[in-house]
Amino acid sequence: MNERVAEHRSRSAPRRSAPAAAADWTRLRKTVAVGLKSIYSHGLRSLLTVLGIVIGVAAVIAMLAVSEGASFEAQEQFRQLGSNNIILKSVKPPEAEASGVAGFRQPSVVYGLTYQDIETIRQTIPAVSNVIPSRIIKKSVRHLGNTVNTDVVGTTVDYPVSRNYSLRQGRFFSAEEVEEQTNVVVLSDEVASALFPVTDPVGDSIRIDGNYYKIVGIMEPEAYSNLGQSQAGSSNAAPSRIFIPITAARYRFGETIMRQTSGGMESETVELHEAIIQVQGQDVVEDIGRIVEQIMQRRHARIDYAIEVPMALLRQAEESALRDQIVAGAIAGISLLVGGIGIMNIMLASVTERTREIGIRRALGAKKKDIVLQFLVEAVILSGVGGLIGVVLGVLIPVIISVFWDMTTIVTVGAPLLAFTISALIGVAFGIYPSMRAADMDPVEALRHE
Amino acid sequence: MTDGAVAAGIEVVAGVRDIRKTYHMGALAVEVLHGISLDFFRGDYISIMGPSGCGKSTLMNILGCLDQPTSGKYYLGDEDTSQMADNDLSAIRGARLGFIFQSYNLIQQLTVVENIELPLFYQGVPEEQSRRTAIELATRVGLESRLDHKPFELSGGQQQRVAIARALSNDPLIILADEPTGNLDSKSGAEILNLFDELHQQGKTLIMVTHSDELAERSERAIRLRDGLVESDERTRR
Numbered sequence: 001m002n003e004r005v006a007e008h009r010s011r012s013a014p015r016r017s018a019p020a021a022a023a024d025w026t027r028l029r030k031t032v033a034v035g036l037k038s039i040y041s042h043g044l045r046s047l048l049t050v051l052g053i054v055i056g057v058a059a060v061i062a063m064l065a066v067s068e069g070a071s072f073e074a075q076e077q078f079r080q081l082g083s084n085n086i087i088l089k090s091v092k093p094p095e096a097e098a099s100g101v102a103g104f105r106q107p108s109v110v111y112g113l114t115y116q117d118i119e120t121i122r123q124t125i126p127a128v129s130n131v132i133p134s135r136i137i138k139k140s141v142r143h144l145g146n147t148v149n150t151d152v153v154g155t156t157v158d159y160p161v162s163r164n165y166s167l168r169q170g171r172f173f174s175a176e177e178v179e180e181q182t183n184v185v186v187l188s189d190e191v192a193s194a195l196f197p198v199t200d201p202v203g204d205s206i207r208i209d210g211n212y213y214k215i216v217g218i219m220e221p222e223a224y225s226n227l228g229q230s231q232a233g234s235s236n237a238a239p240s241r242i243f244i245p246i247t248a249a250r251y252r253f254g255e256t257i258m259r260q261t262s263g264g265m266e267s268e269t270v271e272l273h274e275a276i277i278q279v280q281g282q283d284v285v286e287d288i289g290r291i292v293e294q295i296m297q298r299r300h301a302r303i304d305y306a307i308e309v310p311m312a313l314l315r316q317a318e319e320s321a322l323r324d325q326i327v328a329g330a331i332a333g334i335s336l337l338v339g340g341i342g343i344m345n346i347m348l349a350s351v352t353e354r355t356r357e358i359g360i361r362r363a364l365g366a367k368k369k370d371i372v373l374q375f376l377v378e379a380v381i382l383s384g385v386g387g388l389i390g391v392v393l394g395v396l397i398p399v400i401i402s403v404f405w406d407m408t409t410i411v412t413v414g415a416p417l418l419a420f421t422i423s424a425l426i427g428v429a430f431g432i433y434p435s436m437r438a439a440d441m442d443p444v445e446a447l448r449h450e
Numbered sequence: 451m452t453d454g455a456v457a458a459g460i461e462v463v464a465g466v467r468d469i470r471k472t473y474h475m476g477a478l479a480v481e482v483l484h485g486i487s488l489d490f491f492r493g494d495y496i497s498i499m500g501p502s503g504c505g506k507s508t509l510m511n512i513l514g515c516l517d518q519p520t521s522g523k524y525y526l527g528d529e530d531t532s533q534m535a536d537n538d539l540s541a542i543r544g545a546r547l548g549f550i551f552q553s554y555n556l557i558q559q560l561t562v563v564e565n566i567e568l569p570l571f572y573q574g575v576p577e578e579q580s581r582r583t584a585i586e587l588a589t590r591v592g593l594e595s596r597l598d599h600k601p602f603e604l605s606g607g608q609q610q611r612v613a614i615a616r617a618l619s620n621d622p623l624i625i626l627a628d629e630p631t632g633n634l635d636s637k638s639g640a641e642i643l644n645l646f647d648e649l650h651q652q653g654k655t656l657i658m659v660t661h662s663d664e665l666a667e668r669s670e671r672a673i674r675l676r677d678g679l680v681e682s683d684e685r686t687r688r
Binding site for chain 1: 511514516517536537540541543544545549551555556557558559560568569571572573574576577616620
């Protein structure tokens with residue numbers, strides 16, 4: 001008897017010492033193969049089971065893509081407006097408009113930012129490093145037979161730097177040119193191509209109100225028409241602009257703009273239309289914004305100005321993006337939870353159906369953990385397949401959204417990865433209970449099961 | 451101890467000592483086995499007979515390590531299995547026992563070869579080796595042309611032959627057969643019994659539960675149970 005046992009031991013010994021990793025790998029591979037077979041044999045049922053996971057995963061990816069896109073747009077605008085900037089704008093006060101409607105038309109309206117305003121801001125707030133004023137006047141601009149209606153922006157040398165604008169060609173005007181009220185102009189890309197469809201504009205001239213201005217440079221086209229500018233004030237809503245020295249603008253066009261209306265002449269006097277206040281240190285921008293507001297309140301009886309802090313806009317955008325993400329996460333979470341319950345339900349049914357198989361496997365030497373592994377693998381395959389389908393849909397939906405609703409959507413590498421991982425984890429979480437139930441069956445009872 | 455045990459030089463492969471089994475049905479406790487002691491020798495060809503409810507199935511479940519006695523000891527090889535944990539029982543089933551069931555109990559999604567190598571899979575035997583063993587055994591039971599068939603494509607007799615090959619795959623100490631010909635027509639049944647005779651001649655230890663006198667006559671040792679006790683245990687042929 002001992003000899004028999006010894007023989008047995010020696011025979012089983014090399015089995016145990018055989019490369020365990022390779023054996024485990026084979027076992028897992030075979031377990032996966034069995035799981036796949038079982039899922040495949042109930043094709044429709046399996047598909048319906050994973051629907052919850054599919055929807056959940058697709059929702060996670062699509063919603064993340066939309067909110068990522070929105071946040072990208074906000075950041076892009078923010079980048080253009082400048083992170084250190086506070087933007088002050090002149091706004092025609094509502095009283096002036098209202099009185100006009102009521103018939104007591106004031107022939108002349110005086111409102112808006114003044115040179116004194118920006119001087120006060122510059123001098124009272126040490127954190128303000130620079131203030132770039134501009135005047136914005138609508139004009140017809142001509143070259144040969146071509147005419148374009150555009151905003152003429154009179155400003156200083158630092159304007160492109162403060163706004164993160166760059167030049168496509170040539171240069172911006174210089175400090176001397178501002179000093180000397182020189183008639184030089186920098187065109188936007190749109191104006192340049194409208195006025196000079198074939199020839200190179202740099203070095204050539206354009207005409208505004210009978211005066212000629214020499215073209216020294218052309219701006220890079222803007223990637224995004226930005227939120228901040230299109231919102232506030234009609235004065236600079238046009239995307240195409242040309243830039244001249246602020247001194248030249250003041251000298252050539254004056255501060256009063258005359259308009260021909262049905263009732264006669266009407267005039268508007270505005271010293272400055274816009275000022276970009278550059279602040280040292282991003283973290284104080286919002287505080288400085290409030291101080292600027294206080295100064296302006298003290299200096300102006302009417303609200304004939306608007307203050308825009310891009311940093312605050314970005315923060316609002318990010319807050320709303322975060323809210324969106326929380327809502328999206330909750331919806332996706334509920335969907336994944338429902339999906340997980342679906343998987344658990346079907347796994348329980350599968351365990352009951354295969355009671356006898358479990359008994360056979362147990363009789364043939366399967367340990368409890370082998371049975372757990374078998375059903376767990378099956379649950380994970382189910383949720384994993386659901387996850388994969390979900391990833392495909394989740395990547396397609398943002399594409400459809402951006403085509404049909406003209407929204408920026410961005411699918412990051414992380415989102416599908418995250419969603420897929422969550423789906424696999426759900427397979428584990430909701431597969432554990434059915435698997436344990438399978439493993440805990442009494443082998444004798446299981447073998448007797450019809 | 452039984453008379454056969456005295457025979458010198460015969461190796462005991464398994465033995466039960468005063469095993470009892472009590473089932474609890476609610477408040478009611480029913481003792482099914484009232485103390486059974488038996489020795490099984492290497493090369494034994496045993497039939498266990500007895501009327502329904504005599505405890506045959508319970509004894510077989512205990513011998514198969516699928517169930518444990520309430521008291522008493524069961525030695526398999528040199529190990530006492532009566533107090534073993536579930537994991538060790540699984541291991542010992544996989545390593546030392548072969549099962550043949552009345553209703554074949556093949557796994558329907560697996561092919562003939564895959565069914566045969568299933569015990570080896572749970573033993574962690576490398577795939578090439580288990581595949582080779584399975585093909586050898588399939589050939590031995592005459593199913594070399596059906597390797598990749600699924601069980602439902604086979605006749606009852608063929609399915610039972612697959613089950614026999616499966617029971618042999620781990621080279622067990624004991625092969626346990628529960629009514630192996632119960633679901634078969636007489637011709638297929640005879641084929642299965644011929645196969646059993648062959649295994650016996652090769653020195654395998656076979657224990658089968660049966661109602662059939664014909665089977666009992668072919669075996670060399672007939673154990674009769676009645677009311678949870680051994681009624682008789684005799685050598686039928688030499």
